[in-house]
Amino acid sequence: MKTLAAPVAGAVGFILLWQVAVWLRVADPILLPPPAEAFTDTWAALVRGTLALDTWRTVQRTMLSFLIATAIGVPLGVALGAKESVYRSVEFVVDFFRSTPASAMFPLFIVLFGPGESTKIAVAAFGAALVILFNAAYGVINARRTRVLAARIMGASGPRIMADVLVWEALPQILVGMRAGVSLALVIVVVAEMFIGSTDGLGHRVINAQMLFESGLMYGTIFVAGALGYALNLLFLLIEKRFVHWAGR
């Protein structure tokens, strides 16, 4: 219970601050509605089903791009990490594109995939795959040398060492990469929903609410997007705790 007290106090404090800002008329009430109004508008949109559908579409897109990114990033990262010299030669390219803002790639991906659904998925998967690949490769490169030698002396072949030692040694780092990857996928999907012809999704809803001066709904949608990102992060932290019970011991 004690662990919950602090974050709840923080959240209540934030809402109070918002309310005070409304009372002091820091901004036009059209732009900054009271928290209660934002809540009612958001609740209404959820009950009507439109916001719920937008949330579901964003979750779907994020998960799909994340799955593609994992399916590519983990095996490729592990394979590259196992041959450190090969990884060093592609490291610059990986690092470069990892540091490139994904939004700068939108035009390129629209050319490649058209202005539809696949572009959103492809850009998000691309960004997330690089993060996952990078972490998986480093996890393998930093594998404890003694464990590899131990496996080798017990007669394990190259592929066996890969499956029985390297992948496990890298697992904590792979999960860190997946957590970062799913967060990045969400960011890219939401941005893509704003700017690449969309009719649904949280990004679309936010920009729509803003254009229609539905400020309450806009804040509510931002909140839902934030809650989604937070929940995904928490989920992956729990998975890490559960599956890498040996980490740091």
Place this chain on the structure above:
Amino acid sequence: MSIPPRQAAISIRGLRKAFGGQPVYSGFDLDVRRGDILAIFGPNGCGKSTLINMAAGLLATDGGTILYDGRDVADVRVGYVFQNYREALFPWRRAADNIRYPLRLMGLPKPEIERRLERLATSFRVRFDLHRYPYELSGGQQQLVSIMRALAVEPEVLFLDEPFSALDYETTLSLRDLLQAVLKEIGVTTLLVSHDLEESIVLADRLLMLTRRPTTVADDVPVALPWPRGTAALSSPDFVAIKARCLDVFQAAVAA
């Protein structure tokens, strides 16, 4: 000490190894008799680990031969116990599964694997739960699991690189007693690297004292004390005499 070839389990001839142009071994010869426990004692950095890693096939030689009854190490069943048990066991497998791992690699049938596991647990009088993960065990228990894993394959040669150096004295004493009983019972040829002169004498049939680089043999000491060698053996006149001889050699050759 010259050993008739037919009794030599390990035979090293003209071994050479250098790191970055600096030689560690330049023409090193050694024979080890079948079933003997050979302790290797020498100063830091003289090449003890290098020697057993080359013998175990973990490190390439620059020249010379290392043969086991005429066979290459690739054709010999070996066991290896690392100094750092924390980094040698697989923390994602339970202790028992760590011991089963090399047996599964060998493709042994399940009942045989379980039989070996039980026999090892009996020999080493294991009283802790092997169903735990390594990080849930004490350092001594983890190193014991490492030793059991190395012996599970019924090796023809066993390598131990400072197996007790990360453990406290009490744990070392009890593990040492267990290890000598088991090694003498199964009669496996053993190369033991040690930093501790007392430990080297107590556990060994023969003690090899190495010099600084380029490494040569400073002395080759037979240890003919009766087995088992309990704590009482540490104060026997024979033990004290051997230890005195070794200290003399150490001062003359190694520390010079």
